[in-house]
Amino acid sequence: MTISNAIYKRGKTAGVFPSLSSRRDEAYMSFIEDARNLLLHAQQKPIGEYSKLLLKNAGKSMKPDPRSTEEAKELLMKDNVLKTYYRIKRTLQESFWECTLNSFNMRKNDLLQALDDAEKVGPGSVTYDPDFSIPEYATAEIHIQPGGNVNEPLSGLLYDYGAKVFMGGAADNDMFADMQASTVGTPQNGKVNRILDLGCSAGVTSSALKRIYPDAEVWGIDVSSHMIRYAHARALEKNYDINFKQMLAEELDFDNNHFDIVVANLLFHEVPVSVSKKILSETLRVLRPGGSFTLIDFPGDKRGDVYSMFFGAMDAVDNCEPFLPGFVRSNVEELMEKGGFKMDKYDPDKFILAGRIGFKPIN
Amino acid sequence: MTDKKPNDLENLKDLPGFKRSNPIYFENEVIDHLISITLELGAELWVVKDRLAHLEEALTKNNKISLTDLQTGKPSELLQEKLDEERKQIIKRVYGRLYSKYGGDLAEDKGAI
Numbered sequence: 001m002t003i004s005n006a007i008y009k010r011g012k013t014a015g016v017f018p019s020l021s022s023r024r025d026e027a028y029m030s031f032i033e034d035a036r037n038l039l040l041h042a043q044q045k046p047i048g049e050y051s052k053l054l055l056k057n058a059g060k061s062m063k064p065d066p067r068s069t070e071e072a073k074e075l076l077m078k079d080n081v082l083k084t085y086y087r088i089k090r091t092l093q094e095s096f097w098e099c100t101l102n103s104f105n106m107r108k109n110d111l112l113q114a115l116d117d118a119e120k121v122g123p124g125s126v127t128y129d130p131d132f133s134i135p136e137y138a139t140a141e142i143h144i145q146p147g148g149n150v151n152e153p154l155s156g157l158l159y160d161y162g163a164k165v166f167m168g169g170a171a172d173n174d175m176f177a178d179m180q181a182s183t184v185g186t187p188q189n190g191k192v193n194r195i196l197d198l199g200c201s202a203g204v205t206s207s208a209l210k211r212i213y214p215d216a217e218v219w220g221i222d223v224s225s226h227m228i229r230y231a232h233a234r235a236l237e238k239n240y241d242i243n244f245k246q247m248l249a250e251e252l253d254f255d256n257n258h259f260d261i262v263v264a265n266l267l268f269h270e271v272p273v274s275v276s277k278k279i280l281s282e283t284l285r286v287l288r289p290g291g292s293f294t295l296i297d298f299p300g301d302k303r304g305d306v307y308s309m310f311f312g313a314m315d316a317v318d319n320c321e322p323f324l325p326g327f328v329r330s331n332v333e334e335l336m337e338k339g340g341f342k343m344d345k346y347d348p349d350k351f352i353l354a355g356r357i358g359f360k361p362i363n
Numbered sequence: 364m365t366d367k368k369p370n371d372l373e374n375l376k377d378l379p380g381f382k383r384s385n386p387i388y389f390e391n392e393v394i395d396h397l398i399s400i401t402l403e404l405g406a407e408l409w410v411v412k413d414r415l416a417h418l419e420e421a422l423t424k425n426n427k428i429s430l431t432d433l434q435t436g437k438p439s440e441l442l443q444e445k446l447d448e449e450r451k452q453i454i455k456r457v458y459g460r461l462y463s464k465y466g467g468d469l470a471e472d473k474g475a476i
Contacts, residue, residue, distance in 0.1 A: 010435055010437075011437075021435075022434050022435055023413070023414070023417065023433070023434060023435060023436065023437065024410050024414070024434070026437075027409055027410045027413035027414070028406050028407070028409070028410050030409075030413075030447070030450060031405065031406040031409040031410075031450060031454070032406060034450050034451050034454050034472070035402065035405070035406075035454050035458070037472050038451065038454050038455055038458070038459070038470070038472050039454070039458055039459075039461075039462075042467075042470035042471060042472055043462055043467045043470055045470075046462070046465055046466060046467045046470055047462070047465065047467060049465070050464075050465035050467075077388070080389075081461070081462060081464050081465065081467075083388040083389050083394075084388075084398060084461050084462075085462070086386075086388050087388045087389070087394075087395050087398045087399070088398060088402065088458075088461075090386055090388075091398065091399040091402050091403075092402065095402065095403065095406065136372070136375050136376075137372060137375055140375075140380075140381045140382075141382065141383045144383050272369070272371040272372055272375075273371055274369030274370075274371050274372060275372075316379060316380045317379045317380040317384065317386070318380075318384070318386050319380070320380050320381070320382075320383055321380055322375075322378045322379065322380035322381040324380075326371060
């Protein structure tokens with residue numbers, strides 16, 4: 001059995017995702033994905049306006065601070081329509097993980113064998129340590145994904161397919177990753193020989209960067225061996241030469257001034273702020289002078305209103321995003337600047353389509 | 364001398380959202396369960412409709428279909444397009460009314476971005 005056959009036995013879904021094990025599961029997940037689009041994504045604007053009206057009519061402060069957020073939560077979660085919205089959101093999230101896990105578990109041995117086989121094949125490589133010490137913060141069951149990123153051997157496949165459903169089609173054919181990668185900062189003098197993707201998970205951003213810089217040496221690092229094992233197999237399908245290694249972003253095993261580009265796509269809201277500061281310090285160390293760091297993540301609180309803070313606070317608890325509130329309050333642009341980066345202009349309205357870009361000063 | 368652990372790395376398991384919880388949104392949790400049940404039934408009904416359409420297409424075209432094809436095969440692209448549209452309409456018609464108070468039943472389909 002080839003690697004490709006085991007993972008993509010029924011072809012690929014939306015160009016890049018491993019197909020589920022049966023037509024039944026595909027039909028079920030299509031329903032969940034459409035329900036998410038119609039009952040959650042399509043509602044974001046109108047339900048936001050409705051919520052803000054409720055807050056205004058109740059004379060509540062719209063200031064984006066933690067106390068106002070708690071007051072907003074108390075008021076808004078008395079409303080039956082909002083209770084329904086959050087019930088649906090949580091139930092659909094539970095449903096898609098359960099179906100995906102059950103579907104991949106039907107051929108778990110084949111899939112794990114395929115990941116084992118992929119390890120022996122290039123281009124690219126995957127390196128991990130079975131005795132790697134996983135920090136406690138990384139064991140959170142983020143996004144309520146079964147086993148989180150580190151405790152489920154199929155976590156890479158689960159995360160990848162989960163992202164497809166979660167993004168409601170926007171991630172199909174890696175479209176979204178390509179859009180994000182196209183906004184990554186170009187280093188001063190334009191030379192790109194080495195690229196590092198921090199917290200690479202399924203390696204989708206690493207691959208998108210490889211498409212832009214095919215001649216560059218690309219590295220993806222992640223705390224989870226399960227994630228990078230899948231990332232390597234996924235990159236191998238495209239014949240991409242990418243090196244994946246199990247490593248903490250706050251303890252990089254690379255020389256000083258080694259990379260031209262470093263990227264962290266949706267990593268920072270998954271780690272405590274004290275870890276974020278260490279990652280920034282390590283990133284600056286491994287970047288060469290003039291090299292660029294692009295941090296793609298949610299905008300900070302100072303831009304938001306109390307409703308967006310309430311929305312994030314609900315997600316933090318009900319979707320297991322325990323470090324999200326700390327991140328959005330941390331003013332990461334300021335942390336980057338204080339940490340020594342020379343900052344480029346940042347547009348928070350681009351949300352997660354573009355990041356904060358900082359350069360390592362040349363002098 | 365050992366470094367002091369940063370405050371945000373202490374008692375992580377007590378942090379809201381660190382561990383998976385089982386949130387209940389309504390005072391009467393039966394309502395939570397009923398909403399979950401209707402969603403699950405909707406998804407399972409769609410599974411049956413999808414399978415029936417797949418079966419009908421195969422029987423109409425070839426007069427036969429194997430169980431393997433039914434379980435792991437795919438319908439034609441044309442049928443898939445029709446099914447995709449029908450599924451969206453069903454979800455909108457059946458569940459959209461839950462948001463009619465603010466006009467959300469009229470909201471158009473969109474992805475996350």
